[in-house]
Amino acid sequence: MLWSALRRPSTDDPPSPTDAALQALAVWALQFTPRVAVAEEAVLLEVAASLRLFGGRAALRERLWGGAQELGAVALAWAPNARAALALARAGVEDGVSAPLERVLDALPMATLSAVRPHLPILARIGCRTLGDLRRLPRAGLARRFDAALLAALDQAYGRAPETHVWVMLPAVFDARLELPHRVEDAGTLTFGxxxxxxxxxxxxxxxxxxxxxxxxxxxxxxxxxxxxxxxxxxxxxxxxxxxxxxxxxxxxxxxxxxxxxxxxxxxxxxxxxxxxPLAPRSASWLPDEAHGQEPxxxxxxxxxxxxxxxxxxxxxxxxxxxxxxxxxxxxxxxxxxxxxxxxAPAGPQPTWMLQQPLKLLVRQHRPLYQGELQLLLGPQRVEGGWWDRDEATGRTRHAVRDYWVAQSPLAGVLWVFQTRLADEPAWYLHGVFA
Incomplete structure (x- = not known):
């Protein structure tokens, strides 16, 4: 297992699991793993299963530490168990996995374990300065003279006893609050908070x-x-x-x-x-993204x-x-x-360019003209609709009943023309041009 501890600054009063800042940091950490817990002034993450997803410990650390600092975290530590990670974070030691855990913990001050703090004066008088000094004391004597919590914490930190955690649950709705460090009079300054x-x-x-x-x-x-x-x-x-x-x-x-x-x-x-x-994940295509680095x-x-x-x-x-x-x-x-x-999708072919207003065509012997007599190639494609679309200014509907044709002009090329059907005088119009 691999645990990461994100520690916030200590205060005179020990923080509770319901502390707003810690809860905000814990909810933020849920994007990396579902196993997140709050312990005193720190947020603990079990990230062994997340390493491959985020590209290894170095890549995960970069993402984890970058955002945690903005939310007030002051220390980050890695260890094989949660209590050891918390002790390392308090001591300012980040790496607890590259060397044997016993060697790393033995060099830490005794105050890095909360269960040891009530007994610091007595332990100091008998010559204990580090967790290694405490671990080397006779176990039977420690059990008789001190409470069971001290031995339990020591065993958990060194990986000899199991730990239990209360996992942070993701809220059903998002509603977050923040008290500003000082009063703000300019609305633009609110962006920072x-x-x-x-x-x-x-x-x-x-x-x-x-x-x-x-x-x-x-x-x-x-x-x-x-x-x-x-x-x-x-x-x-x-x-x-x-x-x-x-x-x-x-x-x-x-x-x-x-x-x-x-x-x-x-x-x-x-x-x-x-x-x-719901938001679909982005496709991890092997093809280069021309817009990479640019704002969409x-x-x-x-x-x-x-x-x-x-x-x-x-x-x-x-x-x-x-x-x-x-x-x-x-x-x-x-x-x-x-x-x-x-x-x-339209039923028939559509032109490359369309005229903003259809152009009425001349007609000779019932055949439309545009730079020569048009030859009808394909059609008709009937379009009928718009009886519901009323122009409030004129009080008339925009009902259209037309037959569209693909036509060939001797000089203008392939055109898109239509013939009106229900007008008083049926006429031909040019509406588009094919490339």
């Missing part, structure tokens, strides 16, 4: 194999606020695609906060996730929409409609693309 909450959100989503399409940052005003400032405020951020990338979520939140004016200084933050959906286009559009306004950044959306002019509409780029909006 919110980044820590977003780290927790990303880890929670990774443990659930999910992504988020909406999250809300709540802030509470200081108790010394003016009477009209209110209790606080909130900001909901939406993404066009499910994601759990901390960098993108943080940049997107920063763009929105740049437009917020705080009514009073803020002392507490709270982050909740509303739109949580959907994320760029979301940041531009947050900065300029949602109505000023739009993108085309395919719609399920048989009328060519109604197969495309425009929506704000930051909105989530509806899955059911993709159209059914």
């Amino acid at each position: 919110a980044h820590r909450l977003l780290l927790q959100l990303s880890a929670w989503l990774a443990a659930r194999h999910s992504g988020v399409t909406a999250f809300t940052l709540h802030w509470a005003h200081d108790a010394m606020r003016s009477r009209g400032a209110g209790e606080g405020g909130q900001l909901t951020v939406r993404t066009a695609e499910p994601t759990r990338e901390v960098g993108h979520l943080s940049r997107l939140l920063a763009e929105h906060l740049a437009q917020v004016v705080l009514a009073a200084p803020v002392g507490d933050l709270r982050l909740t996730a509303e739109g949580v959906v 286009l959907p994320q760029v559009l979301e940041r531009l929409a947050a900065r300029l306004g949602e109505d000023r950044v739009v993108r085309p959306l395919l719609c399920e409609d048989h009328r060519p002019e109604a197969m495309e509409c425009w929506q704000p780029a930051a909105q989530v693309l509806p899955r059911e909006a993709w159209p059914v």
Whole structure:
């Protein structure tokens, strides 16, 4: 087995398993292994089964230590069991697996084991300074003079007795809080505190194999606020695609906060996730990714929409409609693309270029003309629909009843033309050009 200990700074009062900072660190650690426990001022992870998944101990350490530092961890240690890992983390020794465990633990101060601390004065008077000194004392004498917890902790640290743990469970919903170290008066500064909450959100989503399409940052005003400032405020951020990338979520939140004016200084933050959906893992293709290292286009559009306004950044959306002019509409780029909006593939050939407005053609002896007489090659492809689509300005419907043909022009090449059917005077129109 291989255990890793992430230790937070010690305080005068021993931390409890319900300490908010420790719980936040423990929930964040669940993205690496389901076996996470809280022990005093540290979070313990059993990571033997995770090494291959994350590419070995060096790669796992880089990811583990990088995020843990942002959440307040001050020490990292590796050992064959949890209690030894905790003792090494307290002593500032990281590697407890490259050398025999007994040799590594024997050199540690006795205070690195919590069960030894109540007996430090007595042990110091008989010449004990390290765990090795304590281990070499007669076991029968230790059992008579000290409580059973000391021997049990010593045996567990050296791997001679089993340990039991209460595993941290992943919350069903994400709702994290953070007390800021000082009062914040500028909304943009809230990004630094919110980044820590977003780290927790990303880890929670990774443990659930999910992504988020909406999250809300709540802030509470200081108790010394003016009477009209209110209790606080909130900001909901939406993404066009499910994601759990901390960098993108943080940049997107920063763009929105740049437009917020705080009514009073803020002392507490709270982050909740509303739109949580399953997120398929990225394909590990052997083919090179040309966009590697570049920000994806959907994320760029979301940041531009947050900065300029949602109505000023739009993108085309395919719609399920048989009328060519109604197969495309425009929506704000930051909105989530509806899955059911993709159209059914057209029955007939479609042109490469379409005219924004169909061009009415001349007709001679019932045959359309465009740079010469057209020869009808393929058709008709009947399109009928739009009786439900009313133009409110004119009060008329956009009902279309047409027969489309693929036609050959002597000079213009292959064209896409149609003939109206229910009009007072049936006519021919040019609507597209094939490449």
